[in-house]
Amino acid sequence: MAGSGPMAGLRAHVTVQREHFAVDVAIEVAAGETVAVMGPSGAGKSTLLQALAGLVPLDAGEIAVHGRVIDRAAAPRVQTAPMHRGIVLLGQDTRLFPHLSVRENVAFGPRSAGVAARVARASADEWLARVGLPGSGDRMPHELSGGESQRVAVGRALAASPQAVLLDEPLVALDPATAADIRRMLREQLEGITTVAVTHDAADAVGLADRLVVVESGRVTQSGPVRDVLAAPASDFVAVIGGVNRLVGVAAAGGWSSGDVRLESADAASRALAAVDGVPLVAVFRPEHVRVIGAGAADAGSWSAVITGLEPTLIGVRMQTALGAVDVPLTQAAGLAAGERVRLQVDSGAVRFVAVG
Template sequence: MAGARDQASLHLTATHRARDWELSIDLAAGETVAVLGPNGAGKSTLLAVLAGLLRPDTGHATLAGRELFRLGEGRSSWLAPHRRGISLLAQEALLFPHRSVLDNVAYGPRSAGIPRAEARELARRRLADVEVAELADRRPAELSGGQAQRVALARALAPEPSLLLLDEPMAALDVTVAPQLRRMLREQLHGRTTLLVTHEVLDAYTLADRVVVLRAGRVVEQGPTTDVLERPRTAFTADLAGLDLVTGARTDHGLRLEDGRELVVGARGVVDDGALRVGDAVACAFRPGAVDVRSAGDGPAGSTLRAAITDVEPRGDIVRVRSALVAADVDVQRFAQAGWSTGDVVDFVIDPDAALVYPR
């Protein structure tokens, strides 16, 4: 069964007019792809279409060489959800309350026609894989949230699905429990074709080989996880990744912004420098923690962007100071002593050694 799973590549192209949703996505066999985006971006629609719970208007999809659906183009085919070889792990465990933990996990194999004794033995192995074998005889009502989600993961893995769909599996867990499940997922997803929907950049970094960013039912960026989250091409993706992003043209020492201001960047912060020429379109990303705020006129030339404060957000012992162009993290006591407020024009000073310049 593992050999078959290793060949489980996915291709999907589909549209849903009522939801203004249109996208194409591919997963290589054994690859984990994280799908990021805000509420309403189309993440749940993607999962529902793949799981067979929502019928798109047009498109086609194949998984492990089998056609899941083909709609439009003069003919129609639609594979029933239970025949797709797809398992879905949702935010809530959704275990059958009247069944034991063992029988919950054995349910998928039994539904596929595996004899009861064999299905229960497979279920015991899956429970051991997620380190909850001792819970086999309990009922779901006797489990903690973290335990229930581990059992739900075991149930999702038991049928050896060709594709595993994870719908924000840690969203409903306590912050002290989520890291444990994240570790468990990292172990269990290895070699499995998986689509992970999440709001958390940390999930993408720790679990995903690639990232797809959705906005308003469209793919706006995709690529290897570190490339997308550390070198975003759009302000939208930069915001998801917690980065500041400015764009402009390459200069000898950094970049010239579209408004004519120049920003100096450290020599080691230029990606693909050999392929970049002066005048080429580039993006520059840096973290708000690499930006200082000073009174207007106090910032050094070459690393200062003057702008009005548009928003102030307390974050424990720091304050996130935002402008229309960049944001900075400033010590809360220093911010209070300076007396800055919304509307004040200040100098945002960027650490040139913390900025990354790359082709746009």
């Protein structure tokens, strides 16, 4: 691994052999940056976090935090115990100590590090106020709601002055309104703290992170600024979470083609990508720009398709076709049925082309 520069926060190359595949992920997080990690279930996201936290041994690779190597599989072997890594892992289960008050839970980390009890308790009360629970120090964990428990868990994690924070879907068990409230609090309190946040929700990635790393089958398939990744999906998984349609084809005569279907784009950068015939290309467009206009022959901007399956979505219906899945808004989905042939249309101004890979 290259030496860590002054802006280094967390640099890792994690290789862990699992039953059916190896997780092999390189990730770099600048000091104070939040990077979100997304991927399908079983892709290796939690394995990555567990390796960073020291709960799973590396089969190969190296992990460094702020320039200090805390794990290395090759000689000379380094394997720092979880409690000495300067990393805290916060997951769905808050793991508050049930026999300790809220104040003592938050004060636990500093006290374990040798901070005087009076000082640690005063700091705990300050952290409870920062996470939105002022005056709650005497309460017990069983008296807290799910959202309050997460707030206490965040306060306890940050009171330990970690060098890096790992979030493993901490909002997944909360209702949407509470999750949104906790997300705002996390954004504020994690400011300036090196953070890796695993999530299944695009709202978490957009609300918390500066960059997004997508992991599929143990490998990084896409990375970049969150909104850029979601707007130009490199896989069907990213297209689904980003709420866009993604059809795979090739460049042809300055446009996109798949079989008899041709789409054009008014976007100059997209047309430049389509300049070389035969280059693999993805057409991307939002569901609200799709119109269902009935049966007929395909031409530029529209195509004929047989619906092989229908699935409700949050905004309408996902139509399975030979060309791929196409989401359409509810206003365009009335009366559609499997086996029906329809014509779909999307204007060139709504289409972008993305290079495959």
